[in-house]
Amino acid sequence: MQALMQGKIVLVTGGTQGLGLAVAEAAAREGAAGVVIVGRSAAKAEIALAAIAAAGSGAAGNGAEAAGAEGTGAAASGVATHAVLADLSVEGEAERAVAETIAHFGRIDSLVNAAGATSRGTLLDTSRELLNDHLTLNLVVPFMTMQGAVADMQSRGAPGTIVNVITMSMHGGQPYLAPYVASKAGLAGLTKNAAFAHRFDRIRINGLNIGWTATPGEAVTQHTFHGAAENWLDEASAAQPMGKLGQPEEIADAIVFLLSERSGVVTGSIIDWDQNVPGAYE
Incomplete structure (x- = not known):
């Protein structure tokens, strides 16, 4: 059976760590020809590129050419990687x-918006600055990357796919996540709007509402904002219906499925990917 991302060029924001990196690795495993990650840290990017190359080492026949630009690594398998700092x-x-991805690989076939902000703030104590931070990273940035990717797809008359990482909290969320919820709920609306606008371009745009997920970033958040103990993950996992938090690798597989032709005609869907059911009560 053909790999899900056979020969595709994939751009992943937030791809140097956590869920974004898991998505980039999954795309490489599924035969992507090129994977571009976006992040701030050169050190993290270097480690991530090596991990993506390793993940793609078993993906045969992706048709990628080794990339030679500075800041780019390519696995022996032929999966080419590039980091945008x-x-x-x-x-x-x-x-x-977006422009650097197109300049480097000639096109974008698939986009994943995984970068985002999750700082705490209630309706009453959130400053305009904090609100703007969330709106910028969680809504404006996906808007602009989608704009650039869709423009490229349209200019080539080519189909494409986009997945936006949203959150279960968009249904209402915790009181201390007011700016986060506001920005992510906006992203959900944007996802549907863009999917409708470009359905006849055969550009499919979907969103994944992820629940509580075990990432290095979440560990920092728990310690910083909630004074969590060192064994917080064990305690949190034990309290979940499935005995664990969401796993980045599992979420990444779902995202790659939505990026791939295997997900068929699905577009404009905001999928709840969690072990708790919104609107259900004991």
């Missing part, structure tokens, strides 16, 4: 990430 909170950097 960018602070996406800075105006123009999201657009640059």
